[in-house]
Amino acid sequence: MADSAAQDATEQLLDLKLAFLAGEPPACVLALARKDLVDLQLIWNSGYLANLQVDRHQNSTYTTTILKRIISEAELSSDAVSDELYEEFSQRMLSKAKDSLLNRMDHIYKEISFLSSTHDNTSSRLISVVARLSCSSNMLEGDTGCSLWPSSLFLSEFILSYPKIFSTKCCFELGSGVGLVGICLNYVGASKVILTDGDTSTLTNMKENMKLNNLCIEQEDSKVLKESKNKVECNYLSWEEVSESDLSAYQPDIVLGADIIYDPVCVPHLVQVLSMLLRPDRRQGKTNGKSGDECETEGPVAYIATVVRNAETFNCFAKAAADAKLYAVNITSSAAPSNFLPYMLSYDRSNVQLLKITLLS
Template identity: 40%
Template sequence: MDEEFNPSTTACLHLVSAFLAMEPTDCLISLARECGQGSITMGVQSFIWKECINRAASNINRPSDSYIKNFLKKVILDVESHCSDVLDGLYEQYAYYLTSLKDDSLMAANNRVCKSISFLFPDGCLEGTRRPTSKLIVPLQCSLNMLKGDTGCSIWPSSLYLSEFVLSHPKLFSDKSCFEVGSGVGLVGMILAYVKAKKVILSDGDFSSLANMKRNLEMNQLITGTDMSDRTIQDPHLVDCIHLPWESASESRLRDFRPDIVLGADVIYDPLCLPHLIRILSIFLNPVESNPCQGKDAPEDNGLAFGSCLGRAVYGEASNTESQCDIAKKGTVAYIATVIRNLDTFHCFLKLTRENHLSVVDITETQKPLEFLSYMQSYNRSSVRLFSISFSGDQNSSMVAIDDCKSGS
């Protein structure tokens, strides 16, 4: 194989990473053309055959057969459209899938697939930290139906962004007790384990999502009792996975966790759930021994009227002089990444934080994470906002206008 198709080169690494992540096949074709400087040459086809179809696809945690079939079809059509020769092995493999797979019956029978997310470390990043390779691969079982009742088993942009943020600031999370609300597939928790958080607690209120999350932890050898000889990330004793319905979690149980850092990705989505989310955050972030806004273990379900404190919420952008360490020194802090799809819902979230003495600071522009997923063309980083949330006793803090807040599609 020509030197330009060495798997360690950037273009080739991006192609294999996108294949493992099951990026849209059009993205793979675009990356394959980049490898061939504009066309899918015979050398690129050989690389695809060896590194994607044979090597990567032979792994137990591999893309689905239907996905590989569709990718092969796109490659063959692209090469033939340019009147070029197609590698015999690609023809043969595609013919095999045509005869063994009828339409997408396999995908219809099993709506779970394995996507392997490759975090590619930029040159010179994480100096002073110990990392064995230039990339971290996290296999995840997830859903094919992101918007059809299986959202908790899907990989969302905010979880990718929050994972990049954790990897960009490992010292902020190292040796800290971290608690994630609405953990979904568990990706953020696995990255927290990788940067050596002292304790990682993942939670979700949906039993289907919880079962899928536990499966993912097992695949990454992060559940106590699994074989450590072939672990992919870190110590399997670090991560706990718990069922935590926001509306019924008792205050006493929540206070027992005593996290240093709370995290959440795309948890600001439903106005009916927001009062319960704010109660959870208030209990974790408020330094006093009991929740000043609610004497009972669980709040009454009074919708958006929840929260009787007359505090002041602060919404704005972090100053350039305020580092993440400065923010963390204020006490327990929450980092929430979200795509703002509905401004009314986000305004509701801010209203509830204001009523519960929570300070909300937009740190998206001042604390941009490094890009570890540059090959992932379907991932729109610009749609995600990152907020730092902490308890605020400042009654004189002013409210900053949010009319220009970005919204996602």
């Protein structure tokens, strides 16, 4: 019993650490701390959270906000707040006032850790892959491409849950954003990963994220890439302007997208791009002989994760896809991914749908 309780406490503290590094909302981080039934002040004073701030990988403003919430909750519960907490908070606020750069910071750094579902004799919480990401902290002003969305997390979990689908395959992502899906594709052994986006600032940030994760960015006539296991290419792609000849160099086995069905104006262009990438004569599809298994087709096939925020927009996509002879199947239930992110309380996977799309012959 004692060993089990100790292991539970260790796992709960790990969840707390990972939530902090992932930049979870302060309320979610503190909820995990309460779940551990440990005094919030003790957690902070132990240095467990504060010491996780390394270089620029955590925004000091975020850390200060959590400290402020700890003090506020202690005061509301009539607990005595330690002098150390008040002093540290005062120092942080003074430092923030002096540092004008903090007021202009529009990006924060997050570490998204996917926990393995495997178990051993020492721990049931093993980290399988960690993605280090520069994300926007100002998406309300239009910086949505540099934000982390639930569909991207869901699609990443799907990739990690069914690695054999993507292993040794050429994978092409539309609207890659921060590049999280690409990092997971590389981890499961995709033969090539092609990330694309139609926003230049998003593309620049995506390339920086690949460097943060020590992934090789393919350059023209690059010899380094041939010797590297990390095969990632980041390209500009405008759905409105791309032509058949522009895509002729790509022969993806699998096309992916997360939260790319969001604007009815973009729907016709998206459908056109999908139709060109999924043409059977571009990459002859073949199956492994297992009939009826929605996850065993080798391609060409597309997997699109989306949150249906507007039914009219989604129906517009469904109609345009059908008119273009794109066959879309909702496989959310039959191919539900494992929960690799149990510590991310803000991530609601229940709203995400996963579509498998093929081009009818």
